[in-house]
Amino acid sequence: MFALPLGDDAQLRPLEPWQAREFLEHMDRARPYVDPWIPWATFSTDLATAEATLRRYATATAEDSRRIYGIWLDGTLVGGVMFTSFDTASGVCEIGCWLEEKGAGRGLVTRACRVLIDWAFTERAMSRVEWWVAAGNTRSIEAARRLGMTRDGVLRGRYPYRGTRHDSEIWAVLAEEWPPAQGPAPDVKAELDQLMSTFLRAFTNTGGGRPDVGIVREVFIPQGMIISNVGGEPVIYDLDSFVAPREKILNDGTLTEFSEWEVSERTEIFGTIAHRFSEYRKSGYLNGEWFEGSGHKTTQFIRTPAGWKMSSLSWDDE
Structure with missing residues (x-):
């Protein structure tokens, strides 16, 4: 199993079904920070559902349609990044992320997402990497901007969550734009x-x-x-x-x-x-x-x- 260093004693590794208990414990810690925006943590509320979540991604990885990776900080799972969709026919994929409080403020998500984007463009010849985010999710929007993405548009009232319809912003970076143009130091x-x-x-x-x-x-x-x-x-x-x-x-x-x-x-x-x-x-x-x-x-x-x-x-x- 590979482990890529992210700096600050953090690593990026595959997240697999045999890690379901560790994943569940992490989801219980992350729930207050994730669920206000997406019901990601609610999919894994006990050992059976946590394992089922990771098995779905394991199957999708075998089908080359989705992938999931964990971020470990000082040996503790604190978040992750994923390809929520991976369509080689169209050359378009979408990445996502989540994080518990312990991992925040260190740039771990940005570094991990750069690994995924670079792999998608250089190894898999994808043409476009997308980032879909709730319009009020400021941290996620900041991450998309740090990755050099451009906001392509807003889908108004796209989905209901907790009794309210929410807008979705679509951010993306194209293969010819990666790596992002050199900016300030x-x-x-x-x-x-x-x-x-x-x-x-x-x-x-x-x-x-x-x-x-x-x-x-x-x-x-x-x-x-x-x-x-x-x-x-x-x-x-x-x-x-x-x-x-x-x-x-x-x-x-x-x-x-x-x-x-x-x-x-x-x-x-x-x-x-x-x-x-x-x-x-x-x-x-x-x-x-x-x-x-x-x-x-x-x-x-x-x-x-x-x-x-x-x-x-x-x-x-x-």
Whole structure:
């Protein structure tokens, strides 16, 4: 059995029926983080159903139609990646991923997915690799973007889940686009990606979670400026005047199930300064009524002795 190193004492290995008990224990840990978006963990609730899940993939692997692999961190199964479909006739396949909390924030899914995509293009001569994701699944959307994928479109109200119909975003990368075009230095780009991700997650209160709006002060320099250019006149905030009203409405029931995420970005780095132009979407309940929105952000960064920080951010809602 092969084991590919992913760094950080992590490995990518095939996930097979004989590992059903370990898979079940992992699913029990992962359930709170996976099932809000897809019923993946609900397919494996006891040893019999866990083994059945892995047997279905073993059969599909033999048929060359699907495959599944686990991610082990320090010897513990913490997630995985898979080909949810693999159609050699059309040259199109779809990849997916899942992860429990212990494996989050290390880039393991991105590295594992790169292995699958590279294999699909270089070994199997596939033409297109797709990534289907619920429109509100910000972490999955961020992963697709990090893999160099392009959002091809949105299927509105595509499927029902937990009493609500959800949109599906379709992201993809083509063989001629792989590997993605050379961009900014990977370590710097990763640090800027993390800053933006932390900023956006600061306002998330989905699933009853409490937002951490105060973390905005940590990703900005103390003199940071945030500008809303939505109306006729720009509204300029310092950090305190920006944070205070948002902490209130995100915690007093005014704005619930709220999340905001990037759908595309372009980042340019010039020595110790950087600029990022982003397209974003957002959704939630405002005073009990569901809303969705989108817009654009422009963000400036500077490198400080403590690392990269945001210095200013402006946004305009569509």
